[in-house]
Amino acid sequence: MGAGRNEDTGVKREKADRTLLPGFEDVVVGATGRPKHEFDEPAPLASHGPARIISLCNQKGGVGKTTTTINLGAALAGYGRRVLAIDFDPQGALSAGLGIPTHDLPTVYDLLLGNKYTPAEVIQKTAVENLDIMPANIDLSAAEVHLVNEVAREQILARVLRKVSADYDVILIDCQPSLGILTVNALTASHGVLIPLECEFFALRGVALLIETIDKVRDRLNPAIELDGILATMFDSRTLHSREVLERVVDAFGDSVLETVIGRTVKFPDASVAGVPITEFAPEHAAAKAYRQAARELIQRGAVA
Ligand SMILES: Nc1ncnc2c1ncn2[C@@H]1O[C@H](COP(=O)(O)OP(=O)(O)O)[C@@H](O)[C@H]1O
Numbered sequence: 001m002g003a004g005r006n007e008d009t010g011v012k013r014e015k016a017d018r019t020l021l022p023g024f025e026d027v028v029v030g031a032t033g034r035p036k037h038e039f040d041e042p043a044p045l046a047s048h049g050p051a052r053i054i055s056l057c058n059q060k061g062g063v064g065k066t067t068t069t070i071n072l073g074a075a076l077a078g079y080g081r082r083v084l085a086i087d088f089d090p091q092g093a094l095s096a097g098l099g100i101p102t103h104d105l106p107t108v109y110d111l112l113l114g115n116k117y118t119p120a121e122v123i124q125k126t127a128v129e130n131l132d133i134m135p136a137n138i139d140l141s142a143a144e145v146h147l148v149n150e151v152a153r154e155q156i157l158a159r160v161l162r163k164v165s166a167d168y169d170v171i172l173i174d175c176q177p178s179l180g181i182l183t184v185n186a187l188t189a190s191h192g193v194l195i196p197l198e199c200e201f202f203a204l205r206g207v208a209l210l211i212e213t214i215d216k217v218r219d220r221l222n223p224a225i226e227l228d229g230i231l232a233t234m235f236d237s238r239t240l241h242s243r244e245v246l247e248r249v250v251d252a253f254g255d256s257v258l259e260t261v262i263g264r265t266v267k268f269p270d271a272s273v274a275g276v277p278i279t280e281f282a283p284e285h286a287a288a289k290a291y292r293q294a295a296r297e298l299i300q301r302g303a304v305a
């Protein structure tokens with residue numbers, strides 16, 4: 001890439017670097033039309049904790065929140081970060097995706113409502129070293145109703161996470177697809193928000209509402225919350241459509257959009273069935289590489305230690 005282009009952040013989109021990773025056409029690096037960086041392999045941490053807490057949030061379903069929580073979590077764990085993933089969706093897809101049984105076991109719901117269990121009794125180890133999970137199941141759908149009558153109902157998750165923060169470098173909260181009380185709890189507990197955005201036509205619909213919600217939480221409950229980034233997912237470099245959507249996202253959100261883009265690939269459903277992250281299931285697959293790059297980019301941006 002020429003030096004002139006590096007300096008030109010307003011680079012013409014049609015001239016954008018669309019370098020394909022070797023052997024794969026479904027993952028594109030530098031597709032956001034900005035210069036492509038090689039993010040350095042992060043140095044190991046000398047000490048651990050307290051965690052930076054990041055919500056993966058988008059009220060639209062099926063945009064890659066859970067997939068990103070699993071694979072970004074596993075990638076960060078691979079770089080020696082101690083990671084806790086919180087399943088905060090009653091569908092329990094994060095727990096299932098990491099192969100964690102939730103039936104008849106205590107879950108995050110039990111920590112939100114009641115003192116019967118300690119976080120240590122709820123947190124489980126996954127098959128991935130350094131990656132733990134606080135699972136959820138359908139019980140969590142009742143939390144919405146029960147939390148309404150609680151004192152400081154928006155701060156319940158924050159209080160739970162304070163007890164475990166010292167043990168981790170990063171806590172990733174996989175939010176449910178709504179902007180209800182659970183998501184507001186997640187945002188209130190978080191230092192940052194990462195918004196996965198599917199590269200399809202209606203992607204931008206609803207993002208304004210999401211940003212408004214984050215602004216309200218910042219105003220009323222959590223002044224320190226930051227937008228850590230927008231991660232484009234399910235990008236298909238072969239379609240003009242995908243590229244146009246990505247351009248619009250970059251036009252709208254500029255540097256908030258991570259340079260790393262996650263391509264569309266059938267490997268994700270395969271990995272979900274296997275109950276392991278793609279970074280373990282197919283570590284050399286372009287999508288695994290993309291999530292490792294997203295992990296390095298977030299470390300470089302200071303979103304993760
Ligand atoms: N990059 C991708 N390419 C192809 N399929 C994907 C990709 N990311 C996620 N998926 C699939 O899309 C579906 C929705 O993803 P998921 O992470 O569950 O979204 P959310 O948590 O936002 O509802 C899942 O079946 C998942 O396997």
Ligand SMILES: [Mg+2]
Pocket residue numbers: 065066067089093174175
């Ligand atoms: Mg999900």
